[in-house]
Amino acid sequence: xxxQNQSQPQIEITIDAPNDxxxxxxxxxxxxxxxxxxxxxxxxxxxxxxxxxxxxQALLWKTLGDPIDDAHAFRRVLxxxxxxxxxxxxxxxxxxxxxQSTLYILRCFxxxxxxxxxxxxxxxxxxxxxxxxSWLLLLQSSRLIAPxxxxxxxxxxxxxxxxxxxxxxxxxxxxxxxxxxxxxxANPASQLSVIGNFVGAWAAAQMGWRECALFLFSLGMTxxxxxxxxxxxxxxxxxxxxxxLRPVFFLFxxxxxxxxxxxxxxxxxxxxxxxxxxxxxxxxFMSLVCRPALFKRSMRKFNVAWWAYPFPLTVLALAATxxxxxxxxxxxxxxxxxxxxxxxxxxxxxxxxxxxTSNNIFSQSPKSTLLKIPNPPA
Amino acid sequence: xxxxxxxxxxxxxxxxxxSLIKHISSNxxxxxxxxxxxxxxxxxxxxSESHSxxxxxxxxEPIYHRQRVHSVSISMPQSPVAVxxxxxxxxxxxxxxxxxxxxxxASVVSGAAxxxxxxxxxxxxxxxxxxxxxxxxGQFSYHQSIRRLKDKRYDSFKTWSGRLERQITxxxxxxxxxxxxxxxxxxxREVEKNLPVHRYFDALEGPELDTLKAxxxxxxxDDKTWPFLLRYPISSFGICLGVSSQSxxxxxxxxxxxxxxxxxxxxxxxxxxxxxxxxxxxxxxxYLLKMVIYFEAVRREYYHPxxxxxxxxxxxSLLFLALxxxxxxxxNLPPALWYVLMxxxxxxxxxxxxxxxxxxxxRLSKVANxxNHLSVVGNFVGALLGASMxxxxxxxxxxxxGLAxxxxxxxxxxxxxxxxxxxxxxLHPVFFLFxxxxxxxxxxxxKIQGTFDYGSxxxxxxxxxxxxxxxVRLNFFRGFKFSLAWWAYTFPMTGAAIAxxxxxxxxxxxxxxxxxxxxSAAATLTVTGLLITTILHAFVLRDLFPNDMAxxxxxxxxxxxxxxxxxxxxxxxxxxxxxxxxxxxxxxKDLEASLKHQNY
Numbered sequence: 001x002x003x004q005n006q007s008q009p010q011i012e013i014t015i016d017a018p019n020d021x022x023x024x025x026x027x028x029x030x031x032x033x034x035x036x037x038x039x040x041x042x043x044x045x046x047x048x049x050x051x052x053x054x055x056x057q058a059l060l061w062k063t064l065g066d067p068i069d070d071a072h073a074f075r076r077v078l079x080x081x082x083x084x085x086x087x088x089x090x091x092x093x094x095x096x097x098x099x100q101s102t103l104y105i106l107r108c109f110x111x112x113x114x115x116x117x118x119x120x121x122x123x124x125x126x127x128x129x130x131x132x133x134s135w136l137l138l139l140q141s142s143r144l145i146a147p148x149x150x151x152x153x154x155x156x157x158x159x160x161x162x163x164x165x166x167x168x169x170x171x172x173x174x175x176x177x178x179x180x181x182x183x184x185x186a187n188p189a190s191q192l193s194v195i196g197n198f199v200g201a202w203a204a205a206q207m208g209w210r211e212c213a214l215f216l217f218s219l220g221m222t223x224x225x226x227x228x229x230x231x232x233x234x235x236x237x238x239x240x241x242x243x244x245l246r247p248v249f250f251l252f253x254x255x256x257x258x259x260x261x262x263x264x265x266x267x268x269x270x271x272x273x274x275x276x277x278x279x280x281x282x283x284x285f286m287s288l289v290c291r292p293a294l295f296k297r298s299m300r301k302f303n304v305a306w307w308a309y310p311f312p313l314t315v316l317a318l319a320a321t322x323x324x325x326x327x328x329x330x331x332x333x334x335x336x337x338x339x340x341x342x343x344x345x346x347x348x349x350x351x352x353x354x355x356x357t358s359n360n361i362f363s364q365s366p367k368s369t370l371l372k373i374p375n376p377p378a
Numbered sequence: 379x380x381x382x383x384x385x386x387x388x389x390x391x392x393x394x395x396x397s398l399i400k401h402i403s404s405n406x407x408x409x410x411x412x413x414x415x416x417x418x419x420x421x422x423x424x425x426s427e428s429h430s431x432x433x434x435x436x437x438x439e440p441i442y443h444r445q446r447v448h449s450v451s452i453s454m455p456q457s458p459v460a461v462x463x464x465x466x467x468x469x470x471x472x473x474x475x476x477x478x479x480x481x482x483x484a485s486v487v488s489g490a491a492x493x494x495x496x497x498x499x500x501x502x503x504x505x506x507x508x509x510x511x512x513x514x515x516g517q518f519s520y521h522q523s524i525r526r527l528k529d530k531r532y533d534s535f536k537t538w539s540g541r542l543e544r545q546i547t548x549x550x551x552x553x554x555x556x557x558x559x560x561x562x563x564x565x566x567r568e569v570e571k572n573l574p575v576h577r578y579f580d581a582l583e584g585p586e587l588d589t590l591k592a593x594x595x596x597x598x599x600d601d602k603t604w605p606f607l608l609r610y611p612i613s614s615f616g617i618c619l620g621v622s623s624q625s626x627x628x629x630x631x632x633x634x635x636x637x638x639x640x641x642x643x644x645x646x647x648x649x650x651x652x653x654x655x656x657x658x659x660x661x662x663x664x665y666l667l668k669m670v671i672y673f674e675a676v677r678r679e680y681y682h683p684x685x686x687x688x689x690x691x692x693x694x695s696l697l698f699l700a701l702x703x704x705x706x707x708x709x710n711l712p713p714a715l716w717y718v719l720m721x722x723x724x725x726x727x728x729x730x731x732x733x734x735x736x737x738x739x740x741r742l743s744k745v746a747n748x749x750n751h752l753s754v755v756g757n758f759v760g761a762l763l764g765a766s767m768x769x770x771x772x773x774x775x776x777x778x779x780g781l782a783x784x785x786x787x788x789x790x791x792x793x794x795x796x797x798x799x800x801x802x803x804x805l806h807p808v809f810f811l812f813x814x815x816x817x818x819x820x821x822x823x824x825k826i827q828g829t830f831d832y833g834s835x836x837x838x839x840x841x842x843x844x845x846x847x848x849x850v851r852l853n854f855f856r857g858f859k860f861s862l863a864w865w866a867y868t869f870p871m872t873g874a875a876i877a878x879x880x881x882x883x884x885x886x887x888x889x890x891x892x893x894x895x896x897x898s899a900a901a902t903l904t905v906t907g908l909l910i911t912t913i914l915h916a917f918v919l920r921d922l923f924p925n926d927m928a929x930x931x932x933x934x935x936x937x938x939x940x941x942x943x944x945x946x947x948x949x950x951x952x953x954x955x956x957x958x959x960x961x962x963x964x965x966x967k968d969l970e971a972s973l974k975h976q977n978y
Binding site for chain 2: 225228229231232233234249252272275276277279280282283286287288290291294327
């Protein structure tokens with residue numbers, strides 16, 4: 001949480017522990033209240049990376065586990081994976097997303113100021129898309145709700161509506177309004193808004209709503225073009241993203257992959273455009289993997305930004321799966337297996353690391369709590 | 379007597395100075411060398427603030443305490459007799475020197491914090507006059523070394539400067555010369571890792587960033603002609619590009635149906651192809667030699683924001699060779715060859731596009747220039763070759779990567795951002811590179827899809843439009859100094875001609891045929907003209923390979939010389955020194971900032 005806001009002048013507020021003059025039998029209540037207020041304060045949009053990663057993992061497992069006719073030998077290998085594992089993963093993702101959403105709703109009620117500050121922060125605003133993306137991914141990965149049912153459609157509308165509203169607000173700001181112009185605000189996390197559009201298009205195409213899908217896809221594609229060029233130009237140099245948030249660079253990989261998947265469901269098959277987007281994503285992946293120095297400083301201490309790694313890897317693996325299905329070569333399937341393995345390992349590693357350090361995330365002694373509230377841009 | 383211009387002015391004023399100097403001069407050369415060897419043992423991160431006077435009365439002098447050498451030493455500003463271009467002999471004053479009053483503190487600024495990567499200090503050689511003067515002064519007794527001074531000046535660029543020669547002399551049975559002073563053992567580890575890109579921008583000017591600004595200084599002497607290998611730029615591979623693309627064009631003219639009325643035989647293609655092979659072999663071997671002998675020069679070219687793009691040129695020429703293969707030599711090439719040819723391009727791309735995306739000082743908005751097209755065109759040429767070989771996925775891969783990055787580059791160049799320092803203000807032949815990418819992309823897409831469909835046509839028409847918009851401004855392409863890089867700018871014209879021929883295959887009528895003839899003629903004429911100019915410069919004017927100033931940029935802004943002469947007068951001393959220190963301090967910050975971004 002601290003890392004997200006480091007690039008702006010900060011007000012540091014130290015909360016001192018109040019003297020405990022209450023009666024002993026009230027202590028548990030006080031502790032609960034104190035720790036819950038702590039949780040609400042420390043929780044922020046960036047934590048949704050966790051649910052994003054878990055939901056996309058669930059989708060990957062579902063895609064890999066789905067039986068397809070005329071599967072390649074490598075693909076059949078995956079059928080030995082137990083289906084219970086998928087169920088467990090899906091439940092974990094569901095539980096995480098529900099709890100995080102609840103926490104965030106509570107935060108909106110009790111800490112609205114902080115939510116507002118997040119909205120005005122150039123990195124934080126993009127993570128407002130993350131919950132909706134996670135819900136859409138979870139929806140797609142559920143085996144219970146088929147895309148043709150009414151529940152799916154209702155759920156889709158409920159998730160996509162906030163995305164569109166946020167789009168209108170944020171994209172409009174990009175080329176009209178004051179300090180929120182794209183050239184000053186652009187940073188790799190801005191790709192989350194584009195990803196939101198593509199995921200919505202993907203889910204819509206699976207429902208059969210082709211026009212909606214095309215609408216969202218073209219919206220996403222246009223802004224992706226603009227954003228891609230702007231990000232590559234690096235007009236503001238390296239100052240747009242604090243060092244701790246370097247893992248967010250992996251979002252460069254995620255966007256073309258999701259676009260390729262969305263186009264594949266719109267067009268019906270993995271045609272040349274999808275292939276081109278997939279290859280672009282693959283190239284960016286190799287490019288980032290060859291630059292470990294870029295991430296060195298952010299890897300010294302665990303922070304929630306590390307969860308930015310699994311989601312793009314998983315989406316790339318998903319795209320590789322569809323690619324292998326289309327091309328049917330041994331090399332393509334080997335690539336698919338490799339990328340899936342990488343994404344699974346990454347998610348697993350992060351779950352373990354998070355569990356190990358979880359006592360540090362949410363329980364710190366109140367005396368040492370430092371809240372860094374960013375100033376909204378003037 | 380020390381020349382006051384070489385040492386600090388404060389010394390002129392201080393009554394202690396003569397005694398110090400006497401003290402110093404009483405140290406023999408060996409003692410001096412001991413100092414240097416001592417300082418060498420410590421972490422030598424001294425910046426070439428050798429320009430700096432080490433001591434002055436200014437209390438506000440920023441002091442970076444590194445290590446105190448408890449012995450007398452002199453802070454040596456640049457000495458023209460500096461045989462050791464590589465190290466600034468940063469010799470420290472310790473606090474227990476003779477200076478008591480007047481000059482209280484004698485610890486010296488010796489560079490930034492320890493632990494920074496050692497920087498390369500090239501001591502620029504001052505004018506010959508000062509050089510001779512100092513030699514005549516006989517203050518430094520590098521007797522043997524001075525004789526070899528002329529060779530030493532290029533040592534900083536040699537790969538194994540001195541050591542290799544010594545080994546060879548040893549191998550030949552001769553005893554190595556005695557008193558090999560420290561300066562000859564060039565510590566290669568001291569050679570800089572990264573010349574920050576802003577140094578190239580600050581020191582060079584011109585559309586190809588190859589002329590030194592008047593205020594800048596060079597690491598290598600500017601009054602002599604350098605060794606040939608040092609003058610041989612990477613842009614010579616442009617000749618290979620120009621000639622090999624011509625061979626492709628003549629092959630297309632001879633084999634395509636709409637051009638059959640010209641009755642061009644395949645002999646032309648064969649001849650040009652053989653010439654290209656010879657050229658590539660020659661240029662490549664010379665450059666390989668340069669890489670082996672003068673690796674530092676190659677590295678500096680690699681860090682030059684424009685020359686880096688020419689590192690793609692050899693591989694693109696090889697791709698052109700494969701594309702222009704005469705049918706009489708071979709009809710089919712093995713697909714493995716394609717992978718082999720594309721690997722170096724792929725690796726270079728990973729590096730450069732990664733820098734664009736994440737680089738602090740080498741980000742695209744800062745370094746974008748038309749030569750960057752060379753780094754993008756390689757993708758399309760590779761896709762074209764792969765598709766004509768029958769491969770499917772690989773060509774699409776490179777096409778998509780090239781397309782994405784071409785878009786970024788195109789937008790950036792069209793924007794002509796004010797932060798962009800490399801774009802030439804006036805029209806220059808380099809702008810013809812704009813035509814290259816769309817024309818090759820259209821051909822590649824046509825080969826991938828099988829027909830010259832809408833995507834190819836769109837790309838082709840863009841290329842045609844750009845070509846015409848440059849052609850009508852031909853007047854403005856005058857008045858530029860000829861350079862070998864111009865050969866690289868001819869291949870877009872050839873590429874446009876080839877694309878027109880392919881287009882006329884698809885859409886056959888008089889206009890397209892006429893256009894193919896006209897464009898091919900224009901390309902051929904340009905190449906011929908360029909050939910004549912090259913021969914002229916090579917044999918008549920003999921300046922085909924001038925001193926390559928782009929690689930000789932020093933890594934520090936030079937201190938304006940005037941200050942030294944005025945520092946004789948005491949009153950203006952402190953002001954000048956303050957001014958200097960502010961300058962030096964900001965330089966340090968710049969260097970630190972650029973060093974911080976080094977890892978990007």
